[in-house]
Amino acid sequence: MSVLEVDALSINFGGVQALREVTLRAGEWEIVGIIGPNGAGKTTLFNCVTGFYSPTSGRVRHRGRDITAMPVHARAALGIGRTFQNVGLVKNATVLENLLTAQHLRIGYDPVTGMVGGPATFVEERGLTDRAHQLLELSGLAGHAHARVADLPYGLLKRIEIATVLATDPDLLLLDEPGSGLGPEEAHSLGDTLLGLRKEFGLTIVMIDHHVPLVTRISDYVYCLNFGEVLAEGRPDVVRRHPEVVRAYLGEEEAAS
Template identity: 75%
Template sequence: MSVLEISNLTIRFGGITALNEVTLRAGEWEIVGIIGPNGAGKTTLFNCITGFYQPTAGRVAYRGTDITGLPVHKRTALGIGRTFQNVGLVKNATVRENLATAQHLQVSYDPWAGIAGGPTTFGEERRIRERSHLILELLDLRHVGEERVADLPYGVLKKVEIAAVLATDPDLLLLDEPGSGMGPEEATALGDTLLELRQQFGLSIVMIDHHVPLVTRVSDYVYCLNFGEVLAEGKPDDVRRHPEVARAYLGTEPETEPEPAPEPVPGPEPDTTPTLVGGAL
């Protein structure tokens, strides 16, 4: 059974078709990459998966259950976590406070007990702090735990957002351009982190990113969107070398096998007839 299965998803805004019969799946423990030029419909697809947009047609299924009509918070409670292109954090709170806020769906006490600070809340709050600490350790973010989010550089913010989403205890992690603003070395380190997160948390990951080397290195399967449609899909190297992907997205001509060198054309046979020199042979 697929963790995520999208079937013939279409969404229109007035006369504009943003997605047209998109079909996509992600299996258990898979990392699925989505690439494509700006305006291809990648973030719109994530908005349909997470419930921010309702599709015009098609179906979104999570672990075999149709969730097309579910609101955002119910999808989150099922185990779907998502980061955003523009970092979705409480900017004036600290990193640890953001991770604690992200865990609000997991607490068992009611709001009145939380306000009053009753005994039933103490164990839950301790568990939240411990989980936040472990996530910060795993993502090498412990040193910024008490920093205000608004004071952090953009590359660190993207990692903090991933930490906050992990705090929601997802089974399916949707990452919208996690490598944005990162250099090659940072992107390589991020790729290593994603592979480790899959192992440590048993996650399935669907990621959008323009950093093609990052996507092709960590993904098990890749889709390329263009003008709201699936242009190509398959193993990472196959999609990267696909002729239409090379033209529409990578801005290059497709890789081709070099033509064999032409066979040499034989020249005339050398003349071996003896020549008279000075009247003698």
């Protein structure tokens, strides 16, 4: 069974058809890349999957369950985690505080007793802190736990955001341009981190990015959107060299790189 299934999804904004009959699958442990020109509908697709937008037609399923009409918070509770194009962190707090806040929001925190979780699942605060440190380590952020987010370079913020979403324990991670603003080495290293996180947590990752070498290297399967439609899909190297993808998006040079 697929972790995420999007079936014939369409959405209109006034006269603009942002998505037209888009069908996409992401299986257990898979990394699925989404590429395509600006305005192709990539972020709109994430907004439909996470419940920020209601599609005009089509269905969204998580592990076989139809979630098309489910509110945003309920989808998050099911295990759909997401990062945004613009980093959404509490800049004045430390990296660790950002992660702990996300954990508390996920499982409930009683400020009087200092306990988290429901009565049957009380977990010591210590356990959460240990887990947060483990996530920081696996996200390539060891040593930055007590740094204020505002004092850290942009290249690390994307990683902190990913670690913060992982603190909510998702099984499906939607990443909106994690490689944007990163140089080739930083993007390569982020790719290694994502492969490691997938292996450690058995995650399914769907990743939008314009950083084609990153997408091609770590994705199992790639979709290219253009004007709200799936222009091409398949193995990364096949999609990268697809004549329509080269024409509409990549150009000869990038396709060959």
